[in-house]
Amino acid sequence: xxxxxxxxxxxxxxxxxxxxxxxxxxxxxxxxxxxxxxxxxxxxxxxxxxxxxxxxxxxxxxxxxxxxxxxxxxxxxxxxxxxxxxxxxxxxxxxxxxxxxxxxxxxxxxxxxxxxxxxxxxxxxxxxxxxxxxxxxxxxxxxxxxxxxxxxxxxxxxxxxxxxxxxxxxxxxxxxxxxxxxxxxxxxxxxxxxxxxxxxxxxxxxxxxxxxxxxxxxxxxxxxxxxxxxxxxxxxxxxxxxx
Numbered sequence: 001x002x003x004x005x006x007x008x009x010x011x012x013x014x015x016x017x018x019x020x021x022x023x024x025x026x027x028x029x030x031x032x033x034x035x036x037x038x039x040x041x042x043x044x045x046x047x048x049x050x051x052x053x054x055x056x057x058x059x060x061x062x063x064x065x066x067x068x069x070x071x072x073x074x075x076x077x078x079x080x081x082x083x084x085x086x087x088x089x090x091x092x093x094x095x096x097x098x099x100x101x102x103x104x105x106x107x108x109x110x111x112x113x114x115x116x117x118x119x120x121x122x123x124x125x126x127x128x129x130x131x132x133x134x135x136x137x138x139x140x141x142x143x144x145x146x147x148x149x150x151x152x153x154x155x156x157x158x159x160x161x162x163x164x165x166x167x168x169x170x171x172x173x174x175x176x177x178x179x180x181x182x183x184x185x186x187x188x189x190x191x192x193x194x195x196x197x198x199x200x201x202x203x204x205x206x207x208x209x210x211x212x213x214x215x216x217x218x219x220x221x222x223x224x225x226x227x228x229x230x231x232x233x234x235x236x237x238x239x240x241x242x243x
Contacts, residue, residue, distance in 0.1 A: 003074050003133075006065035008038070010138040010146075015041040017146035020073040023048040027057050027067030035068065075133045078149040080159065083122030084166070086149060090121070093189040094168050095237065098124045100156060100205050101196030102131060102226055109137045110227030111194065113144040118234035120192075122149035126156045129196075160208045163191050170209045172201050173229050175222060177212035184213045186237035194230045 002022045005014055011024065015038065024042055026035060028051040042049050054067055061069045087094045097120055102108050108131050115123055131137065132152070138145045153159045160170055171184060172193040186192075193209055195201035200223075206212065215224060215232055223229075 002071040004061055005070045005072055005138040006061040006068060007138075008035070008066050008068050011068050011070040012038055012041070013144065013146045014070055014072060014138070015045065015047075018045070019075065019146055021045070021047045022071040022073065023050055025050050025052050025057060025060065025069040025071070027054040028052060029054060030067050038068065075145070077133075077152045078122060080122075080124060080151045080153065080162075083124070083149050083151060086121045092121070092241070094163075094166070095119065095121050095190055095241065096124060096163075096168075097122075097192045097194060097230065097234070098156060098160065098170075099126075099130065099194050099196075099226075100201050101126065101129045101199065102194070103129065104197055104226075105131045105137045107197060107225060107227045109145065111230045112137070112148050112150070114227065114231035114234050116144035116148050118231070118238045120148070120234055122151060124151045124153055124156070124159060124191075127152050127154055157204055157208055160191070160193075160205065164208075164210070169211075171233075172206055172209035172212045173215070173233060174201055174206060174212045175214045175217075177214040179211065179213050181213040181215055181233050182236050184211065185240070186233070187240040187243070190237055192230065192233050192237065194226050194233075197226060 005011055024047055057065050057067055057069055083096050084094055097115060133145060168189040168191050170191045170193055215229055
């Protein structure tokens with residue numbers, strides 16, 4: 001069954017990433033100049049483009065589709081080894097993230113977008129109690145989900161143990177930590193572990209992390225959402241790696 005992605009940037013990035021499309025649906029009122037690159041890439045890839053009334057596209061993908069909808073074959077998940085090999089190809093030590101129970105597709109999309117921007121090699125999701133790759137995730141990631149390697153694992157705790165055996169340090173984001181995130185050494189082989197909305201890291205996941213870091217808060221709210229916390233730590237790790 002095809003998956004729906006919608007919005008100009010997600011469809012465009014999926015085309016650039018050469019995802020397999022069934023077809024592309026465009027609102028009949030859209031001027032060709034507004035979707036010229038989409039039409040060009042679709043023609044080059046031999047993808048059928050169909051014009052439909054805006055009302056029909058709203059029924060398919062909702063009011064925020066921007067009149068652009070792509071029907072794609074389900075995106076395949078990478079293997080954890082694929083993520084580690086990517087670091088090797090880039091001649092970098094491993095730099096990945098593990099998401100412990102993220103259930104909001106908009107949060108996951110924002111984490112993917114931050115990971116792409118910071119050059120994270122890939123993300124690891126648990127198969128249970130976690131949102132997967134959906135159209136809403138693609139839209140929230142502004143198309144970055146077409147470029148970031150994403151793996152699913154049956155047991156996140158076992159995955160953490162396997163990564164530690166490969167000399168990858170696991171740092172968990174947790175507001176009970178003693179160390180601030182920019183005080184920690186994030187320059188080596190690293191897996192950043194981010195907890196889910198509201199609950200944070202599960203107890204066993206937290207215990208398996210090599211160390212924990214927190215983000216200093218100066219207002220009345222005592223924590224940031226998962227995507228903002230992930231972005232801060234990703235880019236601090238990238239700054240240290242580049243330094």
